[in-house]
Amino acid sequence: MAKQWVIALFITLLAGAAVFVFQTFYKAEEAAVTREKQARVVNVVTPVSASVSDRVTAVGTLRSRQQIELTSEVSGRIVELNFEPGQLVEKGQLLVRLSDRQASADLQVAEANLRDARRQYERARSLRSNNSISQAQLDLLRTQLEVAEAQQVAASTRLADHRIEAPFAGTVGLRDLSVGAYLNVGDTVATLDATGPMELNFSVPERYLGAVDQGQALSATTAAFPDDTFRGKLAELGSRLDELSRTLPVKALIENPNGRLKPGLFMSVDLILRRRDSLVIPEQAVLVQGSHAYVFVVNEDTASRKKVVLGSREPGQVEVSSGLSASDQVVVTGQDRLSSGDLVSIQIDEEALVVDKNAVPAGGQGAEAASGSAL
Template identity: 55%
Template sequence: MWKQWLIALVLVAVAIGGAFMYQNLDDGDAAQGGRERPASAVNTRLPQMETVRDVVNAVGSLKALNAVELTTEVSGRVVQLNLETGRRVEQGEVLLRLDDRQARADLQVIEAQLADARRQYERAQRLRSNNSISQSQVDELRTAVDVAEAQRQSARVRLENHRIEAPFAGVVGLSDISVGAYITAGTSVTTLDTTDRMELGFSIPERFLGQVSRGQQVRGASPAYPDQTFSGQLVELGSRVSELSRSLPVRALIDNPDGLLRPGQFMSATLTLRQREALVIPEQAVMIRGDEQYVFVAEDGVARRVSVNLGSRMPGFVEVSKGLSQEDPVIVTGQDRLSSGDRVRVLEDDKAIPENRFITARES
C-alpha cells in the first residue's frame, strides 16, 4: 500500500516541477521579447559635389590628318635618298632625287633657243618701225618667243620631277628604295603622314543629334596604351544619318604630341555632351525595390529611408539629382538589413568602399 502512496507523491512532485519550469520559460521569453533590437553597425559617406558628364561611348579608327603615298613622275636612277623611316620632315624637304643631267641639258638648250627667238623678235620690231618687214613676219617671231617660253616651262617641270619633296610636314613611312636603283615612273617610294593630330572617325546614335555640336570634348583610349587617355574635340558632323545603323558619322581631332598613335589604329571614344557640377554618392549605397530607388540616411542613430532620383553614372559613383543634400550621411554598408526607424551604430572605416580600378577613368 505504501508503494502506491510513494508513486503518487513522485507524480505530484514531477507535475509541480514541470509547471514551475514552464512558468519560468514563459517569463524568459517575455523578457527577451521586451528587450530592444541591438543597433546595426554601418558605415556612412557624405555626398560630394563633383564634375558630372553626360557622355556617348563609341569606337572608331584613326586616320592621319594629311596622308599621301609618294610616287615618281619620271623614270631614272636614284642619286640621293633621304627616306629614314619614322623621321619627321618639314614641308619642301627633298626626300629623293633622280639623275637629272639630261633634263638640265634639255633646259639649257631650250633657254638658248628662247634667247635667240627674243633677239630675232626685237630686231624685227626695229625693222618694222622702218617698214622693212611686214607685220605678219613680226607676229610669227612673237609666236616663236611664246612657244620657246612654254617649252622652257615644260623643261623646268621635267627637271623638277626628278626630285620628290615633302608636300607637308610629317613622318616618313617604310621604303624599299636604295641609292643607285633604277625606278620607273609611277613607282611608289614611301608614305608621308601628319601625326601631330589624328582624325578619329566614329558614329553616334541619332537620338543624340539634338545634343551634339562642334567643339565638344572627346576623350580617346587605345588598347595599346591602357593607362593613358588622349584628348581632342569634335570638328565635323556628317550630313546624313545611316539608314542601316540609325547613326550619324562624325569626326574628331585627337592630340598626338608624342607620336604614340598611328593611322589605322583602333580607338574607343567618349564624347562629352554636357558637363556640370552635381552631387554624387557611392553606387553601392543605392537600393532598388520595384520602380523605387532609395538610400538610407543615418540621423541621430536611426536609419531613415529616402527616395532619390538618379542621373548619370560613373565608375563606382552615381549622380543624385533629387532627394539628398551634402549634409546627409548616406549609409553605404549594412543597408540591406535595415528598415526605416532601425537603430544604427556608425563605424569609422576608410575602406568601407572597395578600391575601384576604374577610378582613374572617372578622374580623367
C-alpha cells in the same frame, strides 16, 4: 476501456501541440517586437553638390591628317635616295632623284630657243617703231616667243618630274628601293605621314546628338601606351547618321607628343559632354531592384526608403537626378538589412563620399567636382 484510453491520449497530445504552437508564435512575436525596438546603427552622409558631366565612351582608329603614297610621275633609273625609313623630313625636301640627263638637255634646248625668239622679237619691235617691218611680222614673232616660253616651261616641268620631293613635313615609311633601281610611272617609292596632331575616327550614339559639338574635350588611351592618356578635342561632325548602327561619325584631333602615335592605332575614347550642377552620393548607398533604384534616408531616427533617378557615374559615386533633397541623410552602410519604419542610430561617415576636394555640401559655394560617366 481501451477506447477511453485512446481518446484521453489523443486529447492530451492535442493539448500539448496547442501549447507548443502558442509558445512558438508568442516567442516569435516577442522577438519581432524586440528587434523593432532595437535601433540599428547606420552610417549616413548628406548629398554633395558637384558639377558633373555626361561622357561617351567609344573606340576609334587613328590616322594622320595628311597621309600619301609617294609615287613616280615618270620612268627612270634612281640616281639618288636621300631618306631612311622612319626619318622625319621637311616640306620640299628631295627624297628621290631619277636620271634626268635627257630632260636636262631638252631644257637647255628650250632655253636656247627662248633666248633666240626673245632677241628676234625685241629687234622686230624696234624696227616696227620705224615702220621698217609690218605689224603682221611683229605679231608672228610675238607668237613664236610665246611658243618658246611654253616649251621652256614644259621642259622645266619634265625635268622637275625626275625629282620626288616631300609635299609636306612628316615621317617617311619603309622603302624597298636602292640606287640603280628602275621606276615605272606610278610605282610607289614610300609612304609619308604628317606629324603633329592625329585624327581619331569614331562614332557617337544618336541619343547624344543634341549634346555633341565641335571643340568638346576628350581623352584617349591605347594598349600601346597603357600608362599614358592622350588629350584632344572634337574637330568634325558627320552630316548624317549611319542607318544600321544609328550613330554619328565624328573626327577628333589627338595631341601627339614626340610623334609616338602611329596611323592605324586602335584607341579608346572618353568624350566629355554636358556639364551641370547636381547632387552626388556614394554609389554604395544605392539599392537596385529591377529597373528602379532606391536609397534609405533617416527622418527622426526612422529609416524610410526613397525611389531615386540616377544620372552620371564616377568610380565610387553617382549623380542623383531626382528623388533626394540637399538636406536628406542618406544611409550608406547597413541599408541592405533595413526596412521602412525601422529605428536607426545615426553615425556620420565622413569618408563615405569621395568626390573632388573642391566639391561642397549642397547649397554651398564651391568649384567643380570630378565628372561622371553617362549611364
